[in-house]
Amino acid sequence: MEFxxxxxxYFIFGTLGFMSFVMVWMIIERYIFYARIKLENYTxxxxxxxxxxxxxxxxxxxxxxxxxxxxxxxxxGILVTFFDLGKxxxxxxxxxxxxxxxxxxxxxxxGLLVAIPAILFYNALLRKVEVLTARWNQIQAP
Numbered sequence: 717m718e719f720x721x722x723x724x725x726y727f728i729f730g731t732l733g734f735m736s737f738v739m740v741w742m743i744i745e746r747y748i749f750y751a752r753i754k755l756e757n758y759t760x761x762x763x764x765x766x767x768x769x770x771x772x773x774x775x776x777x778x779x780x781x782x783x784x785x786x787x788x789x790x791x792x793g794i795l796v797t798f799f800d801l802g803k804x805x806x807x808x809x810x811x812x813x814x815x816x817x818x819x820x821x822x823x824x825x826x827g828l829l830v831a832i833p834a835i836l837f838y839n840a841l842l843r844k845v846e847v848l849t850a851r852w853n854q855i856q857a858p
Contacts, residue, residue, distance in 0.1 A: 717796065717799050720792055720795075720796060721796045721800075724789060724792050724793060724796065725789075725823075727789075728785060728786070728788065728789030728792075728823050728826075729789075729823075729826065731785050732782060732785055732786065732823075732826050732827060732830050735778045735781075735782055735785070735830055735834075736830050738774065738778065739775060739778045739779075739830065739833070739834045739837070742771045742772075742774055742775050743775070743837045743841070745771060746771060746772070746775075746841050746844075747841075749767075749770075750768075750841075750844050750848060753767070753768075753848065755848065755851055755852045755855055756855055758852060761849075761852070764848075764849065764852055765845075765849070768845045768848055768849065769845060772838060772841060772842065772845075775834055775837065775838045775841070776834075776835075776838050778830065778831070778834045779831050779832075779834030779835035779838055780831070780835075781831075782827045782828070782830035782831035782834065783824070783827045783828055783831045784827070785823075785827050786823045786824040786825070786826055786827015786828060786830075787823070787824055787827065788823075789820070789823025789824070789826075789827070790820045790821055790823045790824045791820075792820075793816070793817075793819060793820025793821075793823060794816075794817065794820045796816070796820075797812075797813065797816030797817060797820060800812070800816065801813065801816075
């Protein structure tokens with residue numbers, strides 16, 4: 717239990733930090749790609765769709781799973797708090813309970829801080845895909 721207590725924050729916040737880094741990287745890459753795309757180079761709609769939606773699954777997965785990573789950190793944080801309270805026996809300090817629970821809940825908050833922008837940018841990028849696809853359809857019309 718000491719291992720979890722010592723390394724839980726590093727694991728959860730490291731994972732969420734990595735997810736944030738990947739999210740920002742994918743967002744920047746997609747916006748640069750959309751700004752430079754030459755729609756006239758694509759001859760088939762499926763080829764265009766594959767190019768436009770590349771990496772969007774990663775962004776969607778980050779948005780969908782970051783809250784769960786945060787929740788996992790919260791659950792383990794609460795388990796550690798209750799374990800420490802159990803070891804203390806009958807000498808239970810309400811302040812220790814509150815501190816332990818508040819520290820555990822920070823993982824959920826950070827998970828939400830990663831997920832909300834990921835979903836917002838995912839939806840914005842999907843809209844950009846729709847616009848670019850409509851422009852491609854206009855180019856292809858005789």
